[in-house]
Amino acid sequence: MASVTLMKGANKVDGSLKGKVLDFLYKLQEDDTAPGLHIEPMKTYKDSRARTGRVDQQFRAVLFRLNAGTEPHYVYAGTFNHDEAIKKAQTSILTVNPVSGIAELISAPAEGSATPPPAAVVPPAATGPAYENGLQKAGYTPSYLLEELGIPERTGAAAIGAASVEAFEQVVTDEAVPEWQGLALIDLEAGKSLPDVKEGLGIGDYVDDPTKSEDEKLAEALKHPASKLEFTYAKGSEDLEYVINNESFQDWLVFLHPAQDQYAVKDRNGAFRLSGGAGTGKTVVAIHRAKHLADHFPDSRILLTTYTKTLADSLAQNLGRLDPGLKQSDKLGETAVTVTGIDSVAAQIWAKASTEEQTGASSAVLGTPDAAATSRSNDKEWGEALEQVEHKLEPALANPTFLGQEYLSIVLANSVTDRDGYLTVPRGGRGTPLNRTKRIEVWKVIEAYRRICRSKGAVSYPELAALAAEVLRLRAAGGGGCPFNHVIVDEAQDFHAGHWLLLRALVAPGANDLFIAEDSHQRIYGQKVPLSRFGIQIVGRSRRLTLNYRTTAQNLAFAVGLLSGIPFTDIEDTAEESADYRSARSGPTPQLEGKESLSKELDNAAGWIKAWTTDPDFAPETIGVLVRSGKQVDLLVSGLLERGVSTQKVSGDKEAHPGEPVVMTMHRAKGMEFSKVILFGVGEANMPLQWALKDLGEAEKSDALLQERSLLYVAATRARDELVVSWSGKPSELLGVGA
């Protein structure tokens, strides 16, 4: 028997070779002395542990053999063409970094060669705009980086000497530079302090233990949190299969950043909030946390929830990928992980409540015992209420946006059921002040709204959430307990007061009760409401992720630029930063293209899609064309078809099929990602949507504008590799590019 650790990239072999690699590794685990494996040491080597093994006639596996326990342990570094494998085995060294204690595979120049490893090459000089290197600015020197972190002086010098963003990225993403070193340099360059960088990577004071053999030290180092960025231990044959069969873009299933890992597994003594820019892995952490809690508390009932059904379906699918054996259940309150959208949770609780519970909840929330709740109301009923009631409200108050927000954030959030209650309830946090006379007028409309909805047997989604919360509250007060032990929320920035009431009622306050992943910059629905109002205390229990795994540094810079200078606050009203988001990937600069007519803009989009899809290996469905409104989706699909480009419209719960680029609204693209993205129609007429701002008061208008900006940020951050932004006529003011 032998045990095996796999290195990142182990899965990056051609599909046809995967089966052979797996066979080789199974046999290695069973018996490393089996003759068919041809495990051979190198004649010349830099590391005496280096071996190659025979995968087939042409391909060899590169391995490092450790004697650190009762059975041999192999670190598998990948499968390569015969000659390449020999060279890699001869020139690579598996070692423990003497300063950080992290395991790393480094390359040494081949015997007799004077060529230094790539990181020593001085990167090209700046070609783009003036670049201020954060390492230079902070006064770091190569010797300091070596002393404090163990980053070789040659790498440190190259990073400090980088004179452009591209040159810096070339250094930190160089294959010869261990991943943890690249990430540490990216963090330091972005201005993170050295102690924070060390903490983020789990680097403490490493002390060499002379009583241990070198192999024992290596085996220990492989367990360091930052070693897990590149090395993963395969427990048995199932683990081997899992890693090797992984698609290349699903590295997150196995290789977590130490910060991500920590947020996934650390016990919390109450609610906890994880924030972070788009693509920093909040969803990845939420999924890992669900699995971690299920593994560690096998008798518990866990809810993983988010804003929409589509996103919930994708969470369920990815949780299934992470752990195919994990019990998932659609039934609320089963010992399992339930993955479902928050509105569906509310609907299920209400539907299953007893008549007595429904009557009690309806009286407490709506002031009437008979909320039938058989259908859903929407904004239309506000229009009807305004028509039915004689009121003296000015246009800024007499509109569905203001009234809907007031109703949700003040009336429902505080279970106000009558006029006196409304006249005395505190309205802190609402932008538009209301004196007593105005409150009386507003209440008249609210009463009419409630009456109209009741006559239709309808409740709104927020009402349903508040009703479900009250059902649970009544049940818990009667000794019935809460349906869940742990609740994990993704995309929490869009949750409204009704949702927060429900979340609080779904799980009792206590250890690991609520884990909240959110990004205030991506709030595109609803109102921000302080969580403390709902008995959820996260002040001081909040952390941020800043490394973007999804998009290139160029796309990220563009997206973050959309937010710069605009103040954002998080769920607890604390200023939210965006300046320090960063990416370790590089790609083309986003293209901003204004055309004189819609027809020309369509020509342009068709041109991009045709160019991208000429490569037969490129999957067309990884192109996303995103627009502001549903109307534009239809226009685009037919306009592109006229130009010989067939696309698919994706809306609602519909899933995209392979073979065609996807056209959808920016709202629908929330939480998704594409290789290439065109943001189409980002002109003055479409963004911000003028009709959505009509008649709004100052506070509501500025919030609506903020949400339009966030929507553009959400849309721009869907692109992994390439981004094109186009418009016809004048550009949107949100782009800040001038006419």
Ligand SMILES: Nc1ncnc2c1ncn2[C@@H]1O[C@H](COP(=O)(O)OP(=O)(O)OP(=O)(O)O)[C@@H](O)[C@H]1O
């Ligand atoms: N440790 C990791 N290794 C490799 N890829 C990762 C890692 N963490 C995240 N990713 C990838 O980065 C992308 C973004 O991750 P994720 O969707 O979790 O981010 P997010 O913060 O939830 O983004 P958004 O807020 O935009 O929805 C995904 O493609 C994911 O696979």
